[in-house]
Amino acid sequence: xxxxxxxxxxxxxxxxxxxxxxxxxxxxxxGTLTVFAAASLTDVFTELGDQLEDENAGLEVRFNFxxxxxxxxxxxxxxxxxxxxxADEPQMQVVVDAGLAxxxxxxxxxxxxxxxxxGNPGGVTGLADLGRDELAVALCAPExxxxxAAEQVLASAGITAAPDTLDEDVRAALTKVxxxxxxxxxxxxxxxxxxxxxxxxxPVPDAxxxxxxxxxCVLADAPNPAAAQAFVELLxxxxxxxxxxxxxxxxx
Amino acid sequence: xxxxxxxxxxxxxxVVPAALAVAFLVLPVIGLLVRTPWxxxxxxxxxxxxxxxxxxxxxxxxxxxxxxxxxxxxxxxxLARSRIRGRSVLRALVTVPLVLPPVVxxxxxxxxxGRQGIVGSWLDDAFGITIPFTxxxxxxxETFVAMPFLVISVEGxxxxxxxxxxxxxxxxxxxxxxxxxxxxxxxxxxxxxxxAVLCWARALGEFGATITFAGNFPxxxxxxxxxxxxxxxxxxxxxxxxxxVLLGVSLATLLLLRxxxxxxxxx
Numbered sequence: 001x002x003x004x005x006x007x008x009x010x011x012x013x014x015x016x017x018x019x020x021x022x023x024x025x026x027x028x029x030x031g032t033l034t035v036f037a038a039a040s041l042t043d044v045f046t047e048l049g050d051q052l053e054d055e056n057a058g059l060e061v062r063f064n065f066x067x068x069x070x071x072x073x074x075x076x077x078x079x080x081x082x083x084x085x086x087a088d089e090p091q092m093q094v095v096v097d098a099g100l101a102x103x104x105x106x107x108x109x110x111x112x113x114x115x116x117x118x119g120n121p122g123g124v125t126g127l128a129d130l131g132r133d134e135l136a137v138a139l140c141a142p143e144x145x146x147x148x149a150a151e152q153v154l155a156s157a158g159i160t161a162a163p164d165t166l167d168e169d170v171r172a173a174l175t176k177v178x179x180x181x182x183x184x185x186x187x188x189x190x191x192x193x194x195x196x197x198x199x200x201x202x203p204v205p206d207a208x209x210x211x212x213x214x215x216x217c218v219l220a221d222a223p224n225p226a227a228a229q230a231f232v233e234l235l236x237x238x239x240x241x242x243x244x245x246x247x248x249x250x251x252x
Numbered sequence: 253x254x255x256x257x258x259x260x261x262x263x264x265x266x267v268v269p270a271a272l273a274v275a276f277l278v279l280p281v282i283g284l285l286v287r288t289p290w291x292x293x294x295x296x297x298x299x300x301x302x303x304x305x306x307x308x309x310x311x312x313x314x315x316x317x318x319x320x321x322x323x324x325x326x327x328x329x330x331l332a333r334s335r336i337r338g339r340s341v342l343r344a345l346v347t348v349p350l351v352l353p354p355v356v357x358x359x360x361x362x363x364x365x366g367r368q369g370i371v372g373s374w375l376d377d378a379f380g381i382t383i384p385f386t387x388x389x390x391x392x393x394e395t396f397v398a399m400p401f402l403v404i405s406v407e408g409x410x411x412x413x414x415x416x417x418x419x420x421x422x423x424x425x426x427x428x429x430x431x432x433x434x435x436x437x438x439x440x441x442x443x444x445x446x447x448a449v450l451c452w453a454r455a456l457g458e459f460g461a462t463i464t465f466a467g468n469f470p471x472x473x474x475x476x477x478x479x480x481x482x483x484x485x486x487x488x489x490x491x492x493x494x495x496x497v498l499l500g501v502s503l504a505t506l507l508l509l510r511x512x513x514x515x516x517x518x519x
Binding site (some may be wrong): 144155163165166167172175176179180181245 | 382384453468470482
């Protein structure tokens with residue numbers, strides 16, 4: 001109930017999402033497939049969506065990428081959605097608790113990594129450097145998944161970080177690294193993998209302590225269940241797993 | 253600005269859309285009030301960090317308004333009264349922050365004033381000053397986003413003001429600076445006040461440029477809108493309460509100021 005309050009931020013994005021999906025034409029899915037997915041999945045899902053469109057003439061895949069909690073709110077405010085992929089289990093649980101989906105499957109996992117600007121100007125070698133006062137450090141805010149994961153990793157390593165900013169999402173922290181405005185940030189390994197040449201990653205020992213898992217589900221009221229199922233199957237196939245691995249995700 | 257009127261005298265074709273406009277603007281606020289968890293209000297309000305965020309918001313919005321007045325009023329004069337070339341281009345440039353998504357504005361500020369920025373890297377090398385992630389950065393981000401509101405309002409007031417008063421002052425021997433101070437400024441004071449209110453309100457609600465350029469750290473850069481956004485991620489009830497606090501304080505401030513002006517104008 002409480003979470004429904006978050007309708008504040010929600011519905012604007014949805015105008016224009018067609019629901020003229022038909023689904024079964026005998027040979028393969030067609031119509032429109034609407035996928036709501038966590039922002040960190042942007043690159044890999046877009047690629048998989050293109051593949052699915054190429055293989056099924058008459059199928060159009062539409063994505064809405066945003067923070068998982070915003071997406072969960074939009075779905076509970078009855079946005080017409082076929083597939084929901086969340087960056088953490090609590091946000092998927094919001095949708096399950098609302099009776100809109102059941103049996104979500106975990107399809108990928110992500111660990112934290114230290115991201116530093118190219119050339120590593122701060123000379124960062126490990127988690128302990130995040131406590132150095134003279135470095136500019138970005139962490140995610142504890143309210144968002146990457147921030148609570150960061151708290152766990154730092155706590156289990158016994159390190160008190162000295163962050164200069166607690167960012168609202170992982171991409172905001174990464175942007176500050178890309179611009180060279182911070183010397184280090186704790187972000188997901190997949191973000192480092194897709195960031196390109198401006199960012200270097202330093203693996204964190206014991207990062208598995210705070211493994212972040214990604215569940216996906218087909219919504220109970222999916223306007224196009226056939227296409228939704230096809231997308232989830234692609235995600236779970238060898239091809240899908242390979243694409244996820246290339247994008248820096250781990251096997252769950 | 254009350255003037256004598258006969259009856260309410262509002263034509264029907266205006267009443268209906270005006271009433272719709274009021275409903276459209278006010279209903280979301282009523283929605284917030286309905287959903288407010290009144291029973292836990294006290295607990296939410298005294299939560300650590302709320303007072304700090306509120307104080308920081310008020311201080312930085314006021315500082316941003318001050319900076320906007322200092323720089324924006326002269327700019328508005330240039331746009332309205334001067335005969336320099338490329339004035340329309342200049343005006344278009346001034347309105348860029350209105351159109352730019354604030355987050356992009358924040359990145360743009362990094363590129364100029366950040367550690368690696370054009371001006372920022374020089375400040376760092378020469379004086380050891382770094383601006384990002386400081387309260388100064390909050391004020392700069394808010395000024396960037398809010399000053400155009402002031403400039404546009406004041407320019408409008410200057411254009412509407414009767415320039416003949418200034419001409420008369422000039423024929424009586426006043427130089428342009430004296431004319432500006434003693435004739436133009438008093439003439440457009442209500443416009444400046446309205447612009448300053450708009451600017452202050454916009455600065456108070458500023459989110460995107462602030463969280464990008466100044467970051468988010470309690471006590472240093474976490475203003476109320478940032479606190480509200482983050483609360484929304486975990487505890488929407490707390491977010492509603494925080495929004496109401498911001499709303500209440502800003503309304504109270506504006507009403508208080510308005511009272512003072514009205515009384516000042518009447519006497």
